[in-house]
Amino acid sequence: MVGVGQMIKTIKTCVALLETTEQSKNLNIQHLRGFIGYLFLEDAEFHHHNVNSYHYPLVQYKKIDEKPAILGLQDYAEILMKKISIVDSITTPNSTIKITATNLKFSTTELKEAKTLFEFTTPWIALNEENYKLYKKFNAVEKKKLLEKILIGNVLSALKGLGILVDYKITAEIIDYKPVSVNAHDNFFQGFKAHFILNINLPELIGLGKSVSKGFGTIMRLT
Numbered sequence: 100m101v102g103v104g105q106m107i108k109t110i111k112t113c114v115a116l117l118e119t120t121e122q123s124k125n126l127n128i129q130h131l132r133g134f135i136g137y138l139f140l141e142d143a144e145f146h147h148h149n150v151n152s153y154h155y156p157l158v159q160y161k162k163i164d165e166k167p168a169i170l171g172l173q174d175y176a177e178i179l180m181k182k183i184s185i186v187d188s189i190t191t192p193n194s195t196i197k198i199t200a201t202n203l204k205f206s207t208t209e210l211k212e213a214k215t216l217f218e219f220t221t222p223w224i225a226l227n228e229e230n231y232k233l234y235k236k237f238n239a240v241e242k243k244k245l246l247e248k249i250l251i252g253n254v255l256s257a258l259k260g261l262g263i264l265v266d267y268k269i270t271a272e273i274i275d276y277k278p279v280s281v282n283a284h285d286n287f288f289q290g291f292k293a294h295f296i297l298n299i300n301l302p303e304l305i306g307l308g309k310s311v312s313k314g315f316g317t318i319m320r321l322t
Contacts, residue, residue, distance in 0.1 A: 108210045110261055112302050113176035115169045115183045118200040128314045130191040131167050132160040139182060144175055147312050155260020156312035161221070161304065170304055173261055176205060208302040212267050215300045216274075216322040222281045222290030223316040224309035225249045231289060246291070247271045253307040253316070254297060265299065272296040283310045290315070 136146025144158050157175040161168045167189065171179030180203055189196045225246055226234055234242055250271040258265065276293035288309075301318065308316035 108263070108265070110208045110210065110263065110302050110305075111173050111176040112204075112206050112208070112304065113171040113179045114163070114204045114304060115171070115179060116163055116202040116204070117167045117169075117186075117189070117198050118202065119167070119189075120197040120199055126162075126167055126189065126191065126196060128160050128162060128167075131169075131189060132313060134189050134191065135160070135169065135186070138186065142178075144178075155257050156306075157260075159306050159312050159314065161314040161317055163304070172305065180205065206302065208300065210263065210265065211300050212265075212298055213300050214296055214298055214322075215320060216294065216296050217301070217318045217320055218294045219292055219307075219316060220319050221306075221314050221317040222279050223250075223293060223307060224281060224283060224288050224290050225253070226289050227309075234289075243273055243276075246276065246293075247273050247295075250295060250297075250307070254299070254301070257301075257305065257307055267298070270298045281315065283313065283315060294321070 132146070136148075139145040144156070147154075147156055147158075157172045158179065159170040159172075161170060169179060169183065171177075183201055183203070186201070187198050189198065226249070230245065230249065234245060237245060250273065251269050254269050254271065272295060274294040274296065276291045279290045279292055281288050281290035300320070303319050304317055306312075306314070306316040307318060310316070
């Protein structure tokens with residue numbers, strides 16, 4: 100917990116990239132999350148059950164270059180580093196995929212107020228049912244402003260969940276965006292691919308928006 104007056108300005112990340120004996124293109128992120136979550140059932144952060152619905156996931160499951168990957172944030176950067184060593188295979192309902200190597204990348208990002216260009220490498224699920232109705236009614240300028248407002252809210256929610264306090268106003272500018280249909284929670288949602296500028300240098304591969312534990316809204320820095 101962050102005490103009153105404390106100002107944390109760093110984000111620790113650990114990316115565990117899993118090398119397998121076979122192509123894992125068909126490995127469903129939900130299966131990866133389900134297997135790892137069951138393996139570490141005693142720790143809700145790995146399976147995201149029985150946690151506050153507004154909780155920002157400190158463990159996120161992703162595909163990077165078609166390879167399964169797990170991201171640990173803050174305290175879970177070190178916890179992931181320790182726990183992942185016992186994982187030598189991934190069992191799904193259809194197969195068991197052998198892990199031949201686990202490549203770990205640990206880093207600490209010192210947050211700064213700086214204009215930074217990002218892109219969403221996986222669809223960003225920005226809209227809930229209420230603001231989707233607004234989005235459909237709006238013209239192009241209004242849609243862009245709405246998405247920028249939501250993006251700022253997503254950044255602030257992530258920072259809060261990571262125990263981060265910043266002493267400046269977060270801003271966002273969407274350069275371009277493209278609507279895409281995505282399937283999450285067995286439902287179809289309106290998602291977006293986008294390039295955008297924030298005035299903060301967030302670390303790569305963290306997720307923004309909805310369903311980030313399942314790999315949605317993953318960001319990469321372009322500058």
